[in-house]
Amino acid sequence: MSTSSLPRAPHHDVAPSDETALTSAKPESNDLVLEVKDFSVDYGWGERAVRAVRNVDLDVHRSQVLGIAGESGSGKSTLVYAVTRLLRSPAVITGGDARLFLEADKDIGSDARTLDLLGASERELRSIRWSQVSIVLQSALNALNPVLRISAEFDEVLRTHRRDMNRHQRRARAVELLELVGLNEDRLARFPHELSGGQRQRIMIALALALDPQLVIMDEPTTALDVVTQREIIGELRDLRARFGFAMIFITHDLALLVEIADEIAVMYAGTIVERAPAASLHDAPRHPYTLGLLNSSPPLHGEHRELVGIPGSPPDLAQSLVGCSFRARCPYALERCAREAPPLVGIEDGGRMVACWLHDGSPTNLPEPLRRKASPTARDDLAPRAAKEVRS
Amino acid sequence: MNEEGKSLLEARGLSRHFVVRAGGTIIRKKRIVRAVDDVSLDLRAGRVTAVVGESGSGKSVLARMLARIVAPTSGELVLDGSPVAIKQKRTLAYASKVQLVLQDPFASVNPVHRIRHSLERPLLIHGAAKTDVESLSESVLARVSLDPPSRYLDRYPHELSGGQLQRVSIARALCVKPQVLLADEPISMLDVSVRLGVLNLLRGLCDEERLAVLYITHDIASARYIADEIVVMYAGQVVEQSKGTRLIDEPAHPYTRLLIASVPDPAALTRDQVKGEHAFTGAAVSEGCRFYPRCPHAMEICRTSEPPMSEVGEGHMARCWLHSYTSEVSSGALTVRQRGGTVSKQ
Numbered sequence: 001m002s003t004s005s006l007p008r009a010p011h012h013d014v015a016p017s018d019e020t021a022l023t024s025a026k027p028e029s030n031d032l033v034l035e036v037k038d039f040s041v042d043y044g045w046g047e048r049a050v051r052a053v054r055n056v057d058l059d060v061h062r063s064q065v066l067g068i069a070g071e072s073g074s075g076k077s078t079l080v081y082a083v084t085r086l087l088r089s090p091a092v093i094t095g096g097d098a099r100l101f102l103e104a105d106k107d108i109g110s111d112a113r114t115l116d117l118l119g120a121s122e123r124e125l126r127s128i129r130w131s132q133v134s135i136v137l138q139s140a141l142n143a144l145n146p147v148l149r150i151s152a153e154f155d156e157v158l159r160t161h162r163r164d165m166n167r168h169q170r171r172a173r174a175v176e177l178l179e180l181v182g183l184n185e186d187r188l189a190r191f192p193h194e195l196s197g198g199q200r201q202r203i204m205i206a207l208a209l210a211l212d213p214q215l216v217i218m219d220e221p222t223t224a225l226d227v228v229t230q231r232e233i234i235g236e237l238r239d240l241r242a243r244f245g246f247a248m249i250f251i252t253h254d255l256a257l258l259v260e261i262a263d264e265i266a267v268m269y270a271g272t273i274v275e276r277a278p279a280a281s282l283h284d285a286p287r288h289p290y291t292l293g294l295l296n297s298s299p300p301l302h303g304e305h306r307e308l309v310g311i312p313g314s315p316p317d318l319a320q321s322l323v324g325c326s327f328r329a330r331c332p333y334a335l336e337r338c339a340r341e342a343p344p345l346v347g348i349e350d351g352g353r354m355v356a357c358w359l360h361d362g363s364p365t366n367l368p369e370p371l372r373r374k375a376s377p378t379a380r381d382d383l384a385p386r387a388a389k390e391v392r393s
Numbered sequence: 394m395n396e397e398g399k400s401l402l403e404a405r406g407l408s409r410h411f412v413v414r415a416g417g418t419i420i421r422k423k424r425i426v427r428a429v430d431d432v433s434l435d436l437r438a439g440r441v442t443a444v445v446g447e448s449g450s451g452k453s454v455l456a457r458m459l460a461r462i463v464a465p466t467s468g469e470l471v472l473d474g475s476p477v478a479i480k481q482k483r484t485l486a487y488a489s490k491v492q493l494v495l496q497d498p499f500a501s502v503n504p505v506h507r508i509r510h511s512l513e514r515p516l517l518i519h520g521a522a523k524t525d526v527e528s529l530s531e532s533v534l535a536r537v538s539l540d541p542p543s544r545y546l547d548r549y550p551h552e553l554s555g556g557q558l559q560r561v562s563i564a565r566a567l568c569v570k571p572q573v574l575l576a577d578e579p580i581s582m583l584d585v586s587v588r589l590g591v592l593n594l595l596r597g598l599c600d601e602e603r604l605a606v607l608y609i610t611h612d613i614a615s616a617r618y619i620a621d622e623i624v625v626m627y628a629g630q631v632v633e634q635s636k637g638t639r640l641i642d643e644p645a646h647p648y649t650r651l652l653i654a655s656v657p658d659p660a661a662l663t664r665d666q667v668k669g670e671h672a673f674t675g676a677a678v679s680e681g682c683r684f685y686p687r688c689p690h691a692m693e694i695c696r697t698s699e700p701p702m703s704e705v706g707e708g709h710m711a712r713c714w715l716h717s718y719t720s721e722v723s724s725g726a727l728t729v730r731q732r733g734g735t736v737s738k739q
Contacts, residue, residue: 071584072555197448226447226611231655253585259659283659297585299592299618301641301656308618310589314554 039096067262134208138220140200198229270326395438407468436605443620492566498558556587636708645711
């Protein structure tokens with residue numbers, strides 16, 4: 001980031017109103033990094049618009065890993081791309097609010113501030129992109145320029161955002177970043193096609209960390225990799241997070257993987273969040289039938305061999321207007337009420353659980369057995385404050 | 394219909410080596426990559442054989458050799474009791490018995506034609522009468538549970554979801570009434586929620602129609618779910634194989650243990666130490682065990698000579714010096730072995 005854009009350039013033509021205070025003196029909360037409220041995104045206009053994301057609330061705390069799980073078309077990628085203002089037409093943000101709370105950054109001499117992402121100008125967005133919010137994409141082969149050497153990718157990022165660095169400093173920083181992700185310096189001279197899938201994804205992670213961002217978004221970073229490489233990369237991400245304390249949004253369709261890396265998980269279905277809970281309790285005691293179905297979709301490695309069915313059917317067409325609960329056609333426990341009214345996302349029990357399901361409206365004894373299961377009080381309950389623990393050790 | 398357990402397609406010592414350029418500006422240096430090296434497999438009627446391994450282990454090349462899309466460098470293929478002339482071009486008769494289903498249905502089903510076209514082509518090529526084609530296409534779609542079939546015939550691939558399209562690509566393979574179905578990572582591109590549906594379909598075809606199914610995957614948990622026999626490949630070689638799921642319950646080879654430990658399993662708290670990323674395929678280690686550079690139990694002998702396949706239990710073989718005790722084995726391996734019969738977990 002160039003220091004020239006901070007504080008906000010005086011010639012900026014739109015005076016910020018009180019509502020969209022672009023740069024406030026103090027962050028409103030010390031704990032939050034990103035706050036999204038009542039956020040909706042459509043693809044297209046009018047009657048045929050696909051309502052990809054509908055009224056989503058989301059918050060990410062400092063040093064927290066928020067996992068977003070859901071199948072293809074559930075809107076998980078659309079949500080984060082829209083929030084970071086990376087989506088282009090025909091995607092339209094139809095409502096909501098997204099704020100980024102930035103801490104003071106002494107590297108670039110900026111103060112703590114709050115940025116309204118939806119009201120921000122291109123120039124302001126440019127100043128936070130990559131330096132404060134970076135993204136790791138699923139397909140590293142497509143994200144890296146095939147005709148550039150790896151060193152050029154690092155060089156570009158550093159030259160754009162750290163203008164005071166000279167060539168030798170940039171090179172030294174690139175080597176240092178590669179070391180972080182366990183790659184040798186000689187990789188810098190390679191082209192993307194000369195590297196394995198795992199190495200390319202490591203390069204992407206190193207690039208994302210180049211400017212010490214406060215929030216890193218991982219969009220299915222391991223889906224294209226095989227399980228062994230996935231395991232290694234997840235391990236590295238955990239170490240890096242513990243070391244640098246950045247917050248992370250981790251998007252994947254693999255719930256089992258999320259339980260391992262995330263502190264908290266939001267499950268998305270057909271454009272809305274249907275359940276949100278701390279990772280361990282979501283796994284041990286799912287409260288939404290869809291979460292339960294997802295958890296039962298991965299064959300286990302241990303225990304009795306039994307027939308599993310996954311989730312029958314397919315997600316609804318989001319171009320049609322949805323009445324009632326979007327999951328009811330695939331839900332084994334659907335009630336008569338589910339066809340009429342869409343359930344709101346409400347807090348249940350305690351420990352920060354939210355669920356959007358009418359089953360949790362009545363008395364708990366009416367609940368189907370699998371959704372009544374208690375979270376087992378095992379050692380894994382300690383997983384939530386994992387970040388803090390790891391930093392200490 | 395075939396008798397259950399009858400051998401339908403057998404591979405004996407199948408190998409495929411690729412010659413690649415390895416530097417040199419004036420005099421080109423060549424290097425041989427042994428993508429698949431001496432692999433023997435027996436696909437039987439009514440059985441699912443799973444081949445598990447990570448990218449670059451040679452599992453897809455193996456499937457393509459069995460489908461005879463890639464010609465083997467050496468080895469034999471025996472189809473339904475009679476040897477196949479592997480040096481000659483694949484015949485239509487072979488294709489009508491052995492069919493391959495690919496990983497990504499969006500790439501393997503022609504996007505500019507309706508589903509009808511994709512199903513009718515193999516039928517016509519294999520000599521079905523034009524008048525029967527429609528009803529035959531509908532019946533294969535019904536077999537893969539796409540109901541009602543008439544609704545899918547006139548759709549284009551982009552109108553279907555990944556799970557539905559993968560079913561179409563299985564239906565396309567079934568058009569010619571094959572005896573052997575080779576499925577190369579059929580679920581890895583699909584959503585978690587529909588994966589089980591495709592696995593159950595493959596299992597059902599195997600049980601009801603006595604097909605021999607080869608299921609290739611990198612996810613050992615799904616192999617456990619569907620397979621009667623599991624084969625683990627590493628760098629072109631079979632390193633462990635067992636009947637049933639014995640190999641998962643009692644893994645003998647360190648690589649199998651690494652694969653099992655890599656499966657996201659929220660219930661598991663401790664893990665085997667994973668060591669380094671694999672950086673080679675086949676040719677990097679010319680002698681000795683191919684897993685040696687990554688193995689946490691590596692010994693001196695592993696560096697110098699290649700371990701043989703040896704029996705570690707009933708119908709359970711592993712290619713590891715820890716399990717093939719001879720006088721050459723160093724005392725280190727012996728202690729590991731004595732501790733618990735099989736290699737002890739770290």
